[in-house]
Amino acid sequence: MNEAVVSEIPHDASRTQSGTHSGYSYAFLDELTKKSVRRAILKAVAVPGYQVPFGSTELPIARGWGTGGLQVTLSLIGPGDVLKVIDQGSDDSVNAVNIRQLVELTAPGVDTTAATEEATIIQTRHRIPEAPLHADQIMVFQVPLPEPLRVVERRESETRRMHAEADYGRIWVALYEDVVQHGRITRSAGYPVVVNGRHVMTPSPIPKWDVPRLHQAPFLSLFGAGREKRIYAVPPLTDVVPLAFDDYPFAIEDFDGAHCARCGSDDTFLVEVPQPDGSSVMSCSDESWCEARRTERGQS
Amino acid sequence: MSAIATLPTEIVRHDHVASRNAEQIALKVENLEARYGRGCSACHELTGPEHSTNVCGQCGTVIACADVSFAVRAGRTLGIVGESGSGKTTVLRCLYGDLNPAGGTASLMTYEEGRANLFTASAQVRRRVRNFDMGMVYQHARDGLNLRISAGGNVAERLLAAEWRRVDQIRARAGHLLERMEIPRSRMDTPPSAFSGGMQQRVQIARALANGPAVVLLDEMTSGLDVSVQAGVLDLVLELQRTEGVAMVVVSHDLGVIRLLCERTMVMKNGRVVESGLTDQILEDPRHPYTQLLVSSVNA
Numbered sequence: 047m048n049e050a051v052v053s054e055i056p057h058d059a060s061r062t063q064s065g066t067h068s069g070y071s072y073a074f075l076d077e078l079t080k081k082s083v084r085r086a087i088l089k090a091v092a093v094p095g096y097q098v099p100f101g102s103t104e105l106p107i108a109r110g111w112g113t114g115g116l117q118v119t120l121s122l123i124g125p126g127d128v129l130k131v132i133d134q135g136s137d138d139s140v141n142a143v144n145i146r147q148l149v150e151l152t153a154p155g156v157d158t159t160a161a162t163e164e165a166t167i168i169q170t171r172h173r174i175p176e177a178p179l180h181a182d183q184i185m186v187f188q189v190p191l192p193e194p195l196r197v198v199e200r201r202e203s204e205t206r207r208m209h210a211e212a213d214y215g216r217i218w219v220a221l222y223e224d225v226v227q228h229g230r231i232t233r234s235a236g237y238p239v240v241v242n243g244r245h246v247m248t249p250s251p252i253p254k255w256d257v258p259r260l261h262q263a264p265f266l267s268l269f270g271a272g273r274e275k276r277i278y279a280v281p282p283l284t285d286v287v288p289l290a291f292d293d294y295p296f297a298i299e300d301f302d303g304a305h306c307a308r309c310g311s312d313d314t315f316l317v318e319v320p321q322p323d324g325s326s327v328m329s330c331s332d333e334s335w336c337e338a339r340r341t342e343r344g345q346s
Numbered sequence: 347m348s349a350i351a352t353l354p355t356e357i358v359r360h361d362h363v364a365s366r367n368a369e370q371i372a373l374k375v376e377n378l379e380a381r382y383g384r385g386c387s388a389c390h391e392l393t394g395p396e397h398s399t400n401v402c403g404q405c406g407t408v409i410a411c412a413d414v415s416f417a418v419r420a421g422r423t424l425g426i427v428g429e430s431g432s433g434k435t436t437v438l439r440c441l442y443g444d445l446n447p448a449g450g451t452a453s454l455m456t457y458e459e460g461r462a463n464l465f466t467a468s469a470q471v472r473r474r475v476r477n478f479d480m481g482m483v484y485q486h487a488r489d490g491l492n493l494r495i496s497a498g499g500n501v502a503e504r505l506l507a508a509e510w511r512r513v514d515q516i517r518a519r520a521g522h523l524l525e526r527m528e529i530p531r532s533r534m535d536t537p538p539s540a541f542s543g544g545m546q547q548r549v550q551i552a553r554a555l556a557n558g559p560a561v562v563l564l565d566e567m568t569s570g571l572d573v574s575v576q577a578g579v580l581d582l583v584l585e586l587q588r589t590e591g592v593a594m595v596v597v598s599h600d601l602g603v604i605r606l607l608c609e610r611t612m613v614m615k616n617g618r619v620v621e622s623g624l625t626d627q628i629l630e631d632p633r634h635p636y637t638q639l640l641v642s643s644v645n646a
Contacts (some may be wrong), residue, residue, distance in 0.1 A: 205561075211473035218503070219492075223495055292511045293512050
């Protein structure tokens with residue numbers, strides 16, 4: 047991690063210039079802030095699934111727009127790192143582009159990419175890339191609501207007690223009531239999981255499709271909630287088990303044989319894309335994966 | 347209307363239920379003390395039945411109960427009687443973990459084979475003991491039930507907390523218990539907020555008995571029930587004493603209930619035990635002036 051304060055940049059530094067903003071610390075945050083975030087990360091890794099409070103700082107983007115993930119990313123990143131930022135599987139959304147630009151401007155020596163396999167740090171809003179990840183990659187999740195028990199208990203003091211005592215009867219009852227009323231568990235995004243056999247955790251609103259990929263994953267997953275001021279983690283090779291019943295087991299989304307209209311994949315997480323004529327087609331949510339498949343098939 | 351077909355009644359019992367020895371002491375309490383306030387060296391001297399108060403004259407601390415000791419064997423029932431504010435409920439709340447006692451020990455047959463003090467165990471351990479081995483019926487149904495989730499869900503919460511993970515078994519067990527409490531299965535998925543007070547109380551009893559606990563604490567369980575339902579509830583409790591080897595502590599104003607259910611009885615006044623022994627002996631030949639008053643007021 048670089049201690050240098052960036053200088054030599056014009057005040058109106060724009061993206062076209064190769065330099066960075068003057069007067070800002072490396073990767074925007076000052077070293078003490080980064081240190082405090084790293085301390086929270088270390089604690090989170092030591093107690094998988096436990097929400098570590100941290101002093102979420104001000105950033106040039108608003109809280110609720112990925113500031114938790116961004117603070118984690120900025121605290122970890124250094125020269126030689128390659129950053130990928132995705133927003134619902136897209137590298138080109140405004141939020142993803144802005145976050146990438148902030149890092150490009152303030153952290154010299156960091157490359158950005160859209161290619162999953164090249165990235166060392168992948169900051170994401172609500173997806174895990176389809177491409178297999180490896181042990182030297184870090185997933186950073188932007189988390190809007192870190193508390194899985196909030197649906198059954200409003201009071202923070204009470205949810206913290208429930209986590210401390212592993213008192214998870216009530217979240218289980220919520221799932222039971224769901225089964226009784228609807229004949230199945232209707233939760234989709236942010237499906238509650240048990241991490242390392244101890245803490246119930248929400249895996250940020252990733253679709254159920256991505257949840258099994260956290261189980262015994264080779265990579266480190268870090269979750270940052272900027273507005274709620276919490277950081278938590280799933281270290282590599284950790285058990286992540288969705289809450290489900292023996293007779294109503296966890297199931298990922300079923301696209302009923304549908305395939306991507308652009309690359310033809312039928313083994314990825316699909317989203318519905320509206321067409322100008324009012325109809326809609328299914329398409330890969332992970333655009334860089336879709337792109338790669340099309341290139342492979344010479345369709346691009 | 348439930349999305350699940352009605353399942354055959356089947357009682358799934360905990361393994362340890364069968365292995366309980368009827369002669370074993372299920373619950374042993376020694377010198378239990380609970381207080382509201384800081385306490386001082388004179389508290390013990392200045393409170394108790396001889397001073398007709400449980401408020402310390404020197405520091406104003408309320409000695410809710412002190413020097414309470416008793417033991418209950420598996421399959422037996424202890425009654426606690428006494429006037430309002432005599433500390434009966436406080437004793438139960440300390441045992442169940444709703445209140446932290448200031449001193450004393452409690453040992454449970456099913457926890458470390460009765461060798462460890464439950465009061466000094468960690469909050470997580472206490473919660474586990476409470477979820478697996480204890481049941482409680484509160485005086486007010488709203489303290490013991492979540493009135494917004496279904497009656498079945500309330501019973502299921504206890505089963506889920508004790509790690510039952512099959513919806514069909516949970517529903518069979520919950521439905522069976524509710525039926526024995528004269529709540530038809532057709533109302534199992536109705537929230538108790540739509541029930542009468544008596545029905546709510548019966549849901550609470552079903553909930554307390556759900557996972558075959560070693561110890562059940564009953565606080566005024568029949569108050570607010572009409573006489574015919576009372577008889578049904580008492581029959582059920584008697585049957586459970588015989589079949590499941592549950593140790594019970596019954597707090598009641600109703601000496602008829604105490605006479606029917608309890609082999610032994612303890613009389614409390616101003617936070618102290620003033621008399622204890624066989625129920626018949628206490629009711630026929632009361633020694634302490636307060637007990638004499640209590641018995642004569644009923645017989646008058």
